[in-house]
Amino acid sequence: MIARSPAGRGRALDLAVAFGLGALYVVLLLRTVGDLGYARDEGFYFQAAQSYGRWFDALWHAPKAALAQRAVDAAWATNHEHPALVKSLFALSNLILQGKHHLFAMEGTSYRFAAMVLAGAGVGLVYLFGARAEGRIAGLAAAGLLAFLPRFFFHAHLACFDVPITTLFTLTVYAYWRALRDGGAAWPLATGVAFGLALDTKHNAWFLPFLLVTHAVVLFARGRLLGWNAADRAPFRRAIAALGSMAVVGPAVLVALWPWLWHDTAARLRGWASFHLNHDYYNMEFLGRNYWTPPMPRGYAPLMTVATVPTVTLILFAVGLVALARVELAGPVTAIASRLGLARASSALASLRGSGLAALPDREATGILWLGAVLISYAPWISPATPIFGGTKHWMTAYPFLALFAGVALQRAALAARLELLRARRLLGTRLVSLARGPLPAVAIGAAVLAAPVVETLHAHPWGLSTYVPLVGGATGGATLGLNRGFWGYATGAVAPYLNGAPPGSTVYVHDTAGASWDMLIKDGRLRRDLRGVWSVDQADYGLYHHELHMQGQEQQAWMSYGTVRPDHVGGLDGVPVILVYRRPK
């Protein structure tokens, strides 16, 4: 038996905790997926995954034929505007876990499971990042605050790319940071691989080189400013190695794992880029106005963040940001002040550093890296030309880093609590103060801070796109402010019990639910097999209406088709209607 060092035991413990958090999150997602309908885009990804699944099956049984260009292109042309990794995982999960092992009660969950695992991995990874960079309390708090962001929790259930890219974006940044800290060949290589996987997940990955090159430049500039020493030079050299790996390994992984790119590669890469750089504008409500063409409102991303991220999480983020900024900026600012001849400012800052209020910056400039990840995730929405139709999911790659800053704040608060308790030992007595030495301060503060995000998140389910934080008045406040109550037609799942009470053979106008999403509800057994989805309310016995500002014409079509303005059934959150069902009068 090999004895482990304390550091090794610590690393193993961190990995175990990360795994445990991730596993718990996946269990929570699996336990709550049953009443969440299928989002419109999931329907398209199911179709893609089924096409890829058939190809994987062919590859297994007749590899030569499957690898012929005709077979590859036929299978992978489906939904080729998005990369293949996550859809391949959906396909393999369905093929193996469901097809062979019948692991899930519902067919749709077998596709979603792959994304859920990546969501769990994201939560575990955030713990690991926080624990390694700042400490276990920071890691635990960050993981909890990410897991219980209501919108993150909603998207974490879906067979889509938004949470997977959030995980792989974070993984790439983590691998890069480990490369800076630990050196060697493994982490730079891992950075390249992670970047390739991120590229093969969603185009948010395109921002990673901008983030990490900028960070490397910051390392260089800071080194020049503060005076290089050997220890300072190492992270910069390692950053160059990691970036080199991203440049070489990343694209190779992308092409290797996306068979659509195996032929006619340059043209298809151009097509992929062009699709997203010239994306159609869809409709989105913001402050009571429907936006469908530029200019888009610049306030959208900041206001929607404030309206949907628990306020306590944002407060913690701000506190954590200030705490790390003091660490990262005190040195460079002192140096700049000194060079500019601002002697008084320079000595004041130096004394600040000396007092221990501002520690020396960490060699990897971790705070700057995290802040960069937040900023780069929001950067596209500075432009009024950037579409906003996807709501908060557009910038979800910022949320792990936002949570990491928040984790730092919580850790500092726990430390401050411990110090204050120890200071007050005369007043409180030794027995009470002994509690300060244990985990109690962190647990108490953590519980108080996490309670609201946990309650908000679980309460909102399955109406995750309709929920708003109490700061803006909750779901009712969001509706009154004219903030979007949902999109993608996912709410059909919530009215399945009502629809299952329809007479045999009834037809249902599915409105914004994609055909494949409706079919999956049937396959799951959540809707009766004899219910038939149709594409016009005039052909239907029941008409669904998923509320969106610009969709109200759909509800009005139902009024005139059925001769009534009275919905027969309503679904929604906290008294706010999200989906209406009209019924043809007998």
Place this chain on the structure above:
Amino acid sequence: MTIGPALRRGAFVVLPLAGIVELGAQLYTSRRAPTFDAWLELRAPVAELRKDGELVVIAPAWAEPLARRALGDDLMPVRDVARPDVTRYATAIEVSILGERAPELAGFREESRTTRGKFALRRLANPTPAKVVYDFVDHARPPIADVRGTDPAVPCAWNPRAPVSSGGLGGHPTFPPQRFECPGGEFFNVGVTVIADEQFRPRRCLWSHPFARGEIVTRFHDVPLGRVIRGHGGMYWITEREQRGAPITLTVRVNGDTVGSYVHADGDGWSPFELPLGAHAGADHAEVELAVSASNNTHRHFCFEADTR
């Protein structure tokens, strides 16, 4: 003590406190609005308060589907829900939750106010209600009305059992089961429907898609006239907002005299017109023609409402 250490010392109190305050606020905001079924209890008090022809308005507007579900078509008929505006209503019943008010009733005078649980019911009087003598949309059926095209001259037959046709996602408004059907396909009809205006609010109106040439004319017989013919015109906003179509002209003729016209350009939204009737004002039995035309009829999903007052 400097600010930094004070903040650090305070953080361990302030941060958890912020969490607990948010938790309390969450519990409050999530229970603030009435439940869906609580609206059902409104039916009796509103029925008692509302007299025939009075308007029921919900504040905030997002809660209106809940009121429609509870109150039904007799208390909230489509004619009121998809009203052109509130000028014709002498009295409105405002059902309000969360302390909200209906902006369109801002000029109305409060006559009474009661509270039922989380609901506030207010009876409001319009200080200057218009007296509508005749609503053209309400009378668009034979034998009072007929429809024809002019170039070529074609009659549009009344079909009391036409197949209802809805455009589906992104498609046209519903063509109702009773409508005048003209040659050239289902879009060429005159019937009562509802369109979504520039704010996606419902507007009940007379669908009147112009022909490629000439006019589509809806003629009303024995119309008692007020001082003006007043109305609104528009298109389903998704069609109109592209601003690529030709202007549409609605010409109003009384007993063969043109009293005026209204030109609707893409982007105007649900826009009003008012045409004085001059010497025809106050006539008891007039023949009124509402004729729609466009130089290019591509995607001209025009719909209008008109009355004389």
